[in-house]
Amino acid sequence: MKKLFFDLDHTLWDYETNAGVTLLDMYRAFELDRFFSDEAHFTQIFKQQNDQLWHRYNVGEIDKFEIRNHRFGYIMNAVKNTDLILSQKLSNQFIIECPRKKVLMPNARKVLDRLSKDFELGIITNGFDDTQNVKLKYSEIDHYFKWVVTSESSGHRKPAKEIFDFTLDYCGGILGDMVIIGDNLQTDILGADHAGWRSVWYNPQKESTASSQWQVHDLIELPALFL
Missing domain, CATH: 1.10.150.240 (Putative phosphatase; domain 2)
Structure with missing residues (x-):
């Protein structure tokens, strides 16, 4: 899975x-x-x-x-x-x-609700443990995620390969099944590429500076990539 x-x-x-x-x-x-x-x-x-x-x-x-x-x-x-x-x-x-504060990106909750029915979901962030957990709780999306990996809990920061390796071990995954969805080309996409993960670049501004294995301009496009 x-x-x-x-x-x-x-x-x-x-x-x-x-x-x-x-x-x-x-x-x-x-x-x-x-x-x-x-x-x-x-x-x-x-x-x-x-x-x-x-x-x-x-x-x-x-x-x-x-x-x-x-x-x-x-x-x-x-x-x-x-x-x-x-x-x-x-x-x-x-x-x-x-x-x-509770504002989410457009269609975030709808997409999480849909994907959580068929996939195990996690968070991988360079943010800090306390603030990121508060964000998840107050925006009422914490229940969607089985794993939350931060730069603090892993001891590494994206784009370092080590944080992706830590996450792979932490969730007991298989490399070919690991996917990250993120907005930052350097930390999320290139970091994932170097670690052997698949990546989806969330690009709401429709920038054309680089490409990812997959790219979406609206989160609502995500289910079509996986389902």
Whole structure:
């Protein structure tokens, strides 16, 4: 039986929407209009800094502590604010509130419901144990997954072959039956290719920079690949 592993953020859980709502609430609660020209300015700087930090984490340059404890320090430094207490409050608020948001990518729940009837499903993510489990619980999709593998629990980060090997052993799978569905070409697709897994590139933006063994623009297309 094929074992289908999903990336979580940007593939099933709508990170952009959920983070955006959280940031808007924080902007108002902490009166951040004192430092930013408007809400869009705050969100833009968050995205720039957050994307850079996660890229550095994925390639092994920094650890979890750097993201969690310094992300909002970098954001506030961008507008010449060096209030470390405020930055830490923002960090704590984001870590608590963002994972509790419930918005999923289009058709995610419908597809999970369909695929779970015929396949064993899992999660493989570079996110952290505590936040990823909260996301699964609050978005009410945790019951679909038999296995949840994180960079923390495995000791490795996608695209490293080791996290895919760990997952293969953990679920007792056969290499030819292992499939990952993810949005990131570098961490999900190329990582899977190097580990001998099959991969499905979730490409909702319809980018044309590369190809995968399989590609979908909407999650609703997934059942047709396997059923």
